[in-house]
Amino acid sequence: MNLLEIKNLKTYFEKNRVISKAVDGVSFVLHKGEILGLIGESGCGKSVTALSILRLIAEPGKIAEGEIIFEDGDLLTLNTEKMRAIRGNQIAMIFQEPMTSLNPVFTCGNQVAEALLEHKKITAGEAQSQVIGLFREVGLPDPEQIFSAYPHELSGGMRQRVMIAMALACGPSILIADEPTTALDVTVQAQILELIKRLQKERAMSVILITHDFGVVAEMCDRVVVMYASKVVEFADVKTIFKNPRHPYTTGLLNSIPKIDSVQQTLNTIPGIVPDASHYPSGCHFHLRCFLANDRCKNEKPDLIEIEPGHTVACWEWEKVVHTRER
Amino acid sequence: MMIVYILKRLAGAVPLTFGLLTLTFFLIRLAPGDPTAMYIDPNIDPDAADRMRENLGLNDPLMVQYGKWLGIIPPFEGVWQGEFGISFSKHRPVFDIVLESTGNTLLLTGGALCVDLVVGVLIGIVAALNREKKMDHIITVGSLFFYSMPHFWLALMLILIFSLGLGWLPASQMHSVNVDQLSTPAYIGDMISHMIMPVFVLGIASAASTVRYMRSSMLEVIKQDYIRTARAKGLSERKVIYRHALRNALLPLITIIGLSFPFLLSGAVITEVIFAWPGMGRVTVDAIFARDYPLIIANTLVAGVMVIVGNLLADVLYALADPRIKLR
Ligand SMILES: Nc1ncnc2c1ncn2[C@@H]1O[C@H](COP(=O)(O)OP(=O)(O)O)[C@@H](O)[C@H]1O
Ligand SMILES: [Mg+2]
Numbered sequence: 001m002n003l004l005e006i007k008n009l010k011t012y013f014e015k016n017r018v019i020s021k022a023v024d025g026v027s028f029v030l031h032k033g034e035i036l037g038l039i040g041e042s043g044c045g046k047s048v049t050a051l052s053i054l055r056l057i058a059e060p061g062k063i064a065e066g067e068i069i070f071e072d073g074d075l076l077t078l079n080t081e082k083m084r085a086i087r088g089n090q091i092a093m094i095f096q097e098p099m100t101s102l103n104p105v106f107t108c109g110n111q112v113a114e115a116l117l118e119h120k121k122i123t124a125g126e127a128q129s130q131v132i133g134l135f136r137e138v139g140l141p142d143p144e145q146i147f148s149a150y151p152h153e154l155s156g157g158m159r160q161r162v163m164i165a166m167a168l169a170c171g172p173s174i175l176i177a178d179e180p181t182t183a184l185d186v187t188v189q190a191q192i193l194e195l196i197k198r199l200q201k202e203r204a205m206s207v208i209l210i211t212h213d214f215g216v217v218a219e220m221c222d223r224v225v226v227m228y229a230s231k232v233v234e235f236a237d238v239k240t241i242f243k244n245p246r247h248p249y250t251t252g253l254l255n256s257i258p259k260i261d262s263v264q265q266t267l268n269t270i271p272g273i274v275p276d277a278s279h280y281p282s283g284c285h286f287h288l289r290c291f292l293a294n295d296r297c298k299n300e301k302p303d304l305i306e307i308e309p310g311h312t313v314a315c316w317e318w319e320k321v322v323h324t325r326e327r
Numbered sequence: 328m329m330i331v332y333i334l335k336r337l338a339g340a341v342p343l344t345f346g347l348l349t350l351t352f353f354l355i356r357l358a359p360g361d362p363t364a365m366y367i368d369p370n371i372d373p374d375a376a377d378r379m380r381e382n383l384g385l386n387d388p389l390m391v392q393y394g395k396w397l398g399i400i401p402p403f404e405g406v407w408q409g410e411f412g413i414s415f416s417k418h419r420p421v422f423d424i425v426l427e428s429t430g431n432t433l434l435l436t437g438g439a440l441c442v443d444l445v446v447g448v449l450i451g452i453v454a455a456l457n458r459e460k461k462m463d464h465i466i467t468v469g470s471l472f473f474y475s476m477p478h479f480w481l482a483l484m485l486i487l488i489f490s491l492g493l494g495w496l497p498a499s500q501m502h503s504v505n506v507d508q509l510s511t512p513a514y515i516g517d518m519i520s521h522m523i524m525p526v527f528v529l530g531i532a533s534a535a536s537t538v539r540y541m542r543s544s545m546l547e548v549i550k551q552d553y554i555r556t557a558r559a560k561g562l563s564e565r566k567v568i569y570r571h572a573l574r575n576a577l578l579p580l581i582t583i584i585g586l587s588f589p590f591l592l593s594g595a596v597i598t599e600v601i602f603a604w605p606g607m608g609r610v611t612v613d614a615i616f617a618r619d620y621p622l623i624i625a626n627t628l629v630a631g632v633m634v635i636v637g638n639l640l641a642d643v644l645y646a647l648a649d650p651r652i653k654l655r
């Protein structure tokens with residue numbers, strides 16, 4: 001069942017007459033109760049997509065076009081008050097930077113309780129006991145004490161747990177997690193991912209998990225959206241993505257996963273870098289870095305086509321893409 | 328812990344203050360002019376001036392004068408004993424004179440500080456929220472105008488318009504002449520009408536710089552991640568700005584206000600002279616013209632203590648407002 005449907009989303013930033021098309025025609029569907037991975041290198045437009053869903057794009061950004069269908073309505077047409085009633089209540093978000101995402105001058109408990117008091121009709125006392133319950137649920141030791149702790153007194157992993165508690169406070173049906181572990185130590189990363197997975201199951205939430213790491217996708221996700229330079233390039237369930245990837249960018253990302261049993265230590269990274277959103281190349285945005293690129297790729301943008309049920313690709317040469325993961 | 332910190336800071340301020348007073352002691356004696364000059368009439372016996380100098384102890388060698396001032400040589404009536412002497416020109420203990428005027432100066436600077444904070448913070452927020460828009464540009468020009476305008480000029484213009492022209496506000500002093508006959512509310516109203524112009528003149532220039540600081544501080548804060556978090560919670564823009572952003576944007580302002588306190592005091596000198604406000608500034612200026620050494624020193628001491636306490640207060644406030652700061 002579709003819980004959230006994004007249709008042809010375009011989010012642009014305009015600075016000094018230069019337009020950055022950070023998200024340019026993105027469409028995908030989030031099902032009820034799934035973890036949807038949104039993967040791509042840094043600068044591909046993942047965060048902008050996520051922030052667009054909550055309409056948190058700041059100046060000079062604008063959602064130029066598109067629809068975001070949630071509960072039979074288009075979020076992009078709601079007035080400010082109705083949108084606020086959804087933010088943090090039905091759709092919640094956690095961010096990449098736990099060190100800076102909490103307000104340094106308020107206690108952790110206060111900041112989580114604020115979300116509850118904003119959306120639910122409860123007293124401050126009830127909010128406090130609920131927050132302490134949430135802190136326990138996200139595995140924070142000594143929840144009563146952390147309630148009155150300030151963010152700077154906690155480690156990065158603990159702050160991210162506080163952020164998760166804040167996001168879960170009102171029992172949202174969608175959690176958007178924007179690279180929730182990128183800034184954390186490796187050991188803590190696994191714990192946070194496990195926590196998100198556990199909470200998703202227990203609460204039957206849907207999660208959009210943004211990452212640049214296919215290892216995380218393999219562990220966590222049901223289906224995957226691969227984004228490159230403002231566009232969706234491939235979309236499939238997780239098994240298909242790993243077994244039968246059909247976009248050269250996807251195979252490039254898969255090849256760059258470090259292999260534990262590999263004798264050779266070098267990483268097979270994709271040559272080149274993600275171009276800046278203000279000047280994407282003509283044709284397929286990936287053609288400059290693509291080993292299959294031909295003249296057509298240079299001049300014409302490929303559309304997303306469904307090559308098998310539930311598997312879409314935007315590539316002129318998808319039939320030539322054969323992925324062999326060397327073992 | 329806070330108490331220990333405050334005591335430590337105050338203890339540290341004692342040698343500082345002492346150094347300041349010693350410096351003042353020598354500087355004013357090195358400055359040209361002499362306390363007896365203003366009594367000297369060409370028709371009077373020149374010996375009279377010398378007798379006066381002798382009486383005031385000004386014919387002693389400088390180091391002897393300093394020793395007497397400190398109270399470490401006979402007659403042992405100096406700073407060490409808490410004696411700051413008798414005013415040369417007013418013939419009363421200096422602290423009686425200074426204390427009468429300190430309250431008036433605090434009233435003036437306190438009022439100016441309120442104008443500074445209220446006007447500066449509010450307009451600074453408006454500027455930040457309308458960044459690069461027409462309102463922001465108007466505020467920028469306006470604050471530059473008030474910032475670069477000398478106190479005396481603004482004061483004279485206001486007197487010209489509101490006292491001489493419109494006759495709405497009294498041009499000088501702190502009370503009207505008939506003050507003794509006024510009831511309490513009328514007394515307060517009378518004093519407020521006397522305060523408006525000097526407080527405005529003194530406050531508005533610092534408010535203009537507060538606007539600039541507040542604007543940039545606010546702009547810095549509203550792009551922080553925790554502001555995005557606050558919005559993602561579904562808070563209203565009002566709560567995002569006035570609860571989450573303002574509190575953080577005010578932090579650097581506390582320090583800046585603490586640092587600007589000396590400028591407020593020195594601005595008060597000019598303002599008090601122009602409006603004939605009976606405060607420390609005017610007493611100091613009179614004392615300097617009269618080369619009234621003990622009175623100058625007493626004023627320096629009080630102003631110094633006010634600056635030190637102001638800075639200490641700013642640091643304590645900062646620590647109270649920012650949980651990341653621990654005073655030690
Ligand atoms: N505030 C902004 N102003 C201008 N360009 C922006 C802004 N935010 C993001 N972009 C641009 O949009 C593109 C996508 O950014 P982002 O969504 O943050 O990437 P990702 O999250 O995938 O790493 C980048 O090229 C970035 O430069
Ligand atoms: Mg990102």
